[in-house]
Amino acid sequence: MTADATARLDPHHGIADIDRRLFGGFVEHLGRHIYDGIFEPGHPAADDEGFRTDVVELVKELGVSTIRYPGGNFVSGYRWEDGIGPKADRPHRLDLAWHSTETNEVGLHEFQAWLDRVGSDLMLAVNLGTRGTQEALDLLEYANVDTPTAWTDQRAANGRETPFGVKMWCLGNEMDGPWQVGHRNADDYGKLAMRTAKAMRMVDPGVELVVCGSSGRGMPTFGSWERQVLEHTFDDVDFISCHSYYQEHDGNAREFLASGVDMARFIESVVAIADTVAATKKSDKRIMISFDEWNVWYLHDGDGGQNDKPEEKGWPVAPRLLEDQYNAVDAVVFGDLLITLLQHADRVRSASLAQLVNVIAPIMTEPGGPAWRQTTFFPFSITSRLAHGRALRVPVSSGSFVSEKLGEVANVNAVATIDDDGVSLFVVNRSATDATTLRVDLAPLVRDLGRDLTVAESHLLHDDDLYAANTLSEQTRVGVRDAGAAIDGDALTVELPAVSWAAIRLV
Numbered sequence: 024m025t026a027d028a029t030a031r032l033d034p035h036h037g038i039a040d041i042d043r044r045l046f047g048g049f050v051e052h053l054g055r056h057i058y059d060g061i062f063e064p065g066h067p068a069a070d071d072e073g074f075r076t077d078v079v080e081l082v083k084e085l086g087v088s089t090i091r092y093p094g095g096n097f098v099s100g101y102r103w104e105d106g107i108g109p110k111a112d113r114p115h116r117l118d119l120a121w122h123s124t125e126t127n128e129v130g131l132h133e134f135q136a137w138l139d140r141v142g143s144d145l146m147l148a149v150n151l152g153t154r155g156t157q158e159a160l161d162l163l164e165y166a167n168v169d170t171p172t173a174w175t176d177q178r179a180a181n182g183r184e185t186p187f188g189v190k191m192w193c194l195g196n197e198m199d200g201p202w203q204v205g206h207r208n209a210d211d212y213g214k215l216a217m218r219t220a221k222a223m224r225m226v227d228p229g230v231e232l233v234v235c236g237s238s239g240r241g242m243p244t245f246g247s248w249e250r251q252v253l254e255h256t257f258d259d260v261d262f263i264s265c266h267s268y269y270q271e272h273d274g275n276a277r278e279f280l281a282s283g284v285d286m287a288r289f290i291e292s293v294v295a296i297a298d299t300v301a302a303t304k305k306s307d308k309r310i311m312i313s314f315d316e317w318n319v320w321y322l323h324d325g326d327g328g329q330n331d332k333p334e335e336k337g338w339p340v341a342p343r344l345l346e347d348q349y350n351a352v353d354a355v356v357f358g359d360l361l362i363t364l365l366q367h368a369d370r371v372r373s374a375s376l377a378q379l380v381n382v383i384a385p386i387m388t389e390p391g392g393p394a395w396r397q398t399t400f401f402p403f404s405i406t407s408r409l410a411h412g413r414a415l416r417v418p419v420s421s422g423s424f425v426s427e428k429l430g431e432v433a434n435v436n437a438v439a440t441i442d443d444d445g446v447s448l449f450v451v452n453r454s455a456t457d458a459t460t461l462r463v464d465l466a467p468l469v470r471d472l473g474r475d476l477t478v479a480e481s482h483l484l485h486d487d488d489l490y491a492a493n494t495l496s497e498q499t500r501v502g503v504r505d506a507g508a509a510i511d512g513d514a515l516t517v518e519l520p521a522v523s524w525a526a527i528r529l530v
Contacts, residue, residue, distance in 0.1 A: 025458045028421035028435040032515075038414040039369035044191075046407040047146065048087035049316060049375040051095035053382050054344030055131050059390045061137055062378035066391060074137050081386050082141040082379060085400060086137065086407030089191060091315050091375040092134055096120035098196050098463040099152025101203040103162050106130020107181050117338055119204050124338045131166070135187055145187060146315075146375070149219070151212070152205025156219040160226060166430035168228050173278060181402035184493030190207050191231045191373065193315065194256075195221055197238040197266065209248045218260035231261040231314045233373075240267065240289040241396070249293055253300040253310065262313040262373060262475050265293055268320035268383075269356060276352055276489060280453040280522065281426040283359035283436060288429075290314070290367045312367075315375040317360060318344070319353045319399065321381045346384045348494065349397045351486035351501055351522070358402035358484065358524035359451040365406075365438045368414040376403060387495075393419070395498035398484070405503070405526045406449060406484055412442030417463075418452075424454065435459055435519070445479065445530035452519035463515040465529075470493045478515075481506035481530045492524030 050056060061082075064073035069302045093101060099118045104357040105114055113127040114258060147166065149159040152318055154316050164516075165174040166187040178184075197203050198212040207215070212235065235278060268290055271279035290312060297310040336342065349357075364371050376503045380386045387402035421435035434457065437450040447466060452459050483506035491501050506525045508517040517525060 025460060026422045026434070028419055028459045028461045029464070030417050030419040030437055030461060031464045031467065032415070032417060032446065034415065034465070036416040038366065040373040040413050041365070041368050041410060042349065044373040045090045045313070045364055045368065045371060046086060046403070046520055047089040047091065047373060047375040048085075048143070049091045049095070050093070050379055051382070052093050052097045052101070053095060053117065053378070054346070055341050055381040055388075056127070056378055058341035060131050062133070062387055063390065072133070072136060073284070074140060075388065075394065078136060078380060078386060078388060078400055079137075079140045081396065082143075085379070085385060085404045087143050087376070087379065089143070089375070090138060090379070091146045091148060091193065091371065092318055094120070094148060094196055096196065096203060098150050101150050101156075103131065103150070106247070106483055107132060116225040121344060122338065123342060124340045126340055128246070132181060132183060132205045136342060144190050144193040147189050148191070148193035148196055151198065151205060151215055155215060156222050159219050159513040160222055162228070163226050167230075172230035185370045190229070190234065192223065193233045194260070195235050198235045199242055199244055209244065211253040216252065216385065218257055219256045221258060221511050224259065226296075231262065232260040233264050233315065234260040236263040236293060238266050240292070242283065246296060248293065249296045250300060253297060257300055257304055257306070257308070258311065260310070262311050263293060265289055265312055266316035267314075268316070268318055268322055269360070270323070271352065272320045273503045276428055276522070277424060277455045279352065279356060279486070280359075280455060281429050281432045282311050282356050283363040283451075284405065284426070284429045284432050286317070286360055286363045287366065290363075292372060294370050299426045309370070312370050312377075313373040314364060314371050315373065316377040317374060317378050318383050318522070319347070319349065319357055321347050342503060346381055346387070347383050348492050349399045349488045350482070350492040351398055351466055352489040354398035354402060354484055354521050355524045357399040358406070358449070359436055359453065359530045361402055361406045362436055362438045362449050362451060364485045365410060365414045365440065365449070366416070389495055393495070395493055395495070397493055398501045401482075401484055401503050401522055402526075406526065409447040409528055410440045410449070412440055415439040415441055417448065421455065421459065422457065435461060445528060446476070448515075448527045448529070449525070450517070450519065451524045452521060454521050456521055458517045458521050461517050461519055463517055464513065465510070466513040469513050476529045478508050478510060479513060479528040481508040481525065481527040483507070483523060483525045485520045491521055
């Protein structure tokens, strides 16, 4: 069945200028993310420092801006000093978060060297699980201070005289989660985060600080956690974090395709809480959101497989963990989550796709073998490349379906961006059954620009087999093709199959 949908593209429907940190990533010491992922000495594509150049090129193509490191759950038990100095002297440690052994071959210096190769900025998380304010200050001093001190002298001895200059810092990770090493209640965490934030600003007043929000909208403390934490930290932080993962349950693609609506409500709820705290403090300050963990993740895969911690295997080095294989419907939902982030660009000023390589990742590798793109690679790389300038609301009139959890959900969702060179439109058809002919009124945009528009490029992600995936044996099974978008007069038309995502560039 084919239905019609209409939209209007008006340059005056502005949301906000896009912060490029919205297209961030996340690298954690977890599974094969670092070891056998980005770092594999002896691989045919490894450079002189052991980094896989094939992975470097794919990360560059992906277009990630700021990358959050080194965790994640890992950071709550991490001693950052283990990852500096001569590699031969670095200790092996038990990683309680993922029941593995950490070799510390890759630490701050090596990771920065990798970031220099991929062209991304560093975002650091400090351990507020097993450690506290002093250890955070030590790391900040080591990373950012240019005055001679014991820590900065040690940094120079380790090969870097100039500071790393890290701008964004996370004050711990998921401290609301009972699984977190050093888990605290909101009051205790809020006080610790406040003390740490105040002290860090004494060392470097220019840092931007992210306080832990809830690990998900379904957490029992969601809402009360944000309020209590911000009551302590409001004056001292810039961001509060959101984390959310989505997956298809029991073959219910229709419910899964509504995931963007859940993300939107999560964002809007946190914004409302933050602004309520601001009002009680009689402050005009606006706390922004760092959505620094988001993705499709089959956290409850039900097969007793790679999403389990390897407790029965001892303490392995770089075990295969969380290596989800993404299919076509996963990629469409993923594209819709990106649309949702852009629709909230006024308050979501930073976001981190979790994660990048092997672990719930858009890029997969095989030890000694190839690297390839998963289905989710395409909406991220295309959106990151085309979405610049200012985000625009795109009202859409379309059919809808009913989600058991979320109520009525529009079949078609869209957002646009405008910059000096043109306009980019991103659209998703969430319907599991109905194709849609989308007609977009360009008249307001044409009048404002004073010229006609042409389609410079268009991309469609869709597969008749919703569960088709790119694998080691079939690495290019799913990709993007031309969407066939066309302009007639002041109207843009594009055919959207059921369960599809599209991006169109107009110049």
